[in-house]
Amino acid sequence: MVLEAERPVKNRAYRKDKRVRRRRARNLERRRKIRLAVTCAVLLAVSVVPAVFVNTVIGYLPVFMEGLLIALSFIYLQCLRRSLVFEEKSEFNNCRRGTASAFSIRVKNRSPLVYPKLEVFFYISDLFGGEDDIISTTITLSPFEDRIFEFDVRFEHIGTYEAGLNKVVIQDLFGFFQKTLPNTSCYEIQVAPKVYDLAKLNISNRAFSESRNMLKPTAMDGTDYTGVREYVIGDPIKNIHWKLSARTEHYMTRQFESYGNMGVSIIMDFQCPLWDRGSMMSVFDGVVETALSAEAYAHRNGMEAELLYLNKNGGRSRYMSRNDENHAELVADVPKITAERLKKTALALLREEGNATYSKSNLAFITGNVTPQLPRTLMDIKARRKNPILFVVLPNILTGEERQKYLKPLRGLDYAGIPYYVIGEAQELMGGERRVS
Secondary structure, X not given: OEEEEXXXXXXXXXXXXHHHHHHHHXXXXXXXXXXXXXXXXXXXHHHHHHHHHHOXXXXXXXXXXXXXXXXXXXXXXXXXXXXXEEEEEEOHHHXXXXXXXXXXXXXXEOOOOXXXXXXXXXXEXXXXXXXXXXXXXXXXXXXXXXXXXXXXXXXXXXXXXXXXXXXXXXXOOOOOOEEEEEOOOOEEEEEEOOOOOOOOOOOOHHHXXXXXXXXXXXXXXXXXXXXXXXOXXXXXXXXXXXXXXXXXXXXXXXXXXXXXXXXXXXXXXXXXXXXXXXXXXXXXXXXXXXXHHHHHHHHHOOOEEEEEEEOOOOOEXXXXXXXXXXXXXXXXXOOOOEOOOOOOOHHHHHHHHHHOOXXXXXXXXXXXXXXXXXXXXXXXXXXXXXXXXXXXXXXXXXXXXXXXXXXXXHHHHHHHOOXXXXXXXXXXXXXXXXXXX
């Protein structure tokens, strides 16, 4: 049995759907109890009729038998409750996105009694602590029977979850009573991202060459400059060499040296438009896996690399893999993807890195949130003699004219010579082709 766990985002539609499902479950349970009570009342009324007309001990015998039957059913249920043993085993230790992990539940009957109906409930939490996916199975147990149920649980999205046996519900022989045995233990599962080999990806040839030429900090508005080059969109107007431009009949801008460490800072943005929950989580996966794949690519090319992001508390976090295959520290610290307005954004973090004197020479920004401010920020960073690289992760639901309209702000990056990639998932970067659509 395979249980595919797709983690939702906590939006209004999801909360409403969850409330409806809980209300339906409560109504079904309430109707079941009402039907049971009505059935018992009818049976009691029918059994009282002979007693009223006959008015003898034999006439009251059906009433006594029904009362005895109910009492025996209750006692039988208590015996069943004390005779049931259940345990769970899992292989969630090395759980990676998109792969199946084994989970088994062992149920043992230690008594000579029969379990006429036993329901086993297995659950997986969502990213916010609520129950997202629940699977149940109904069985019977013979005397002293030992049975094992096995599940294959597949997590389609990165994150930290809880999973395990939720509860076991048992019933007596006649269905008069039922008892719920909760399970207080659970597994905390960290679903690790995939890291792809981007060996063929040419992030920026100039990124490597310019990172070796960054020498010292120089004020952008000063008179000390190392050379001139032709003006490109995004260069500050104040840096144009007007006299030389008049002679060459082309706009020429002064070229300044600036200090930078040989390496790349990879900034992750966990904010995006309000798409459906599956699309938002796919963007989340794409952002994390693209960042880790780009970091691995930089290491293979002899460059220093670091991941920067705003954590669950809104604070600035820095992460370096250090040969961590499961990236447990990163998975535990990253926030959920959101469409809400934040006090501090990843774009502000990008500006800080772009303006910082001793930051990395190359800045990679990974986002699903394309805004008019994004290309302006990248052009400003380029004007400071650093090398911005943009990765845009978009869901598959965004197609056609809607996709073109959403990506329209990025057109200016072509004229500014800023490389950017539009992808649906990190795996698309394995071929090294820039995909702009």
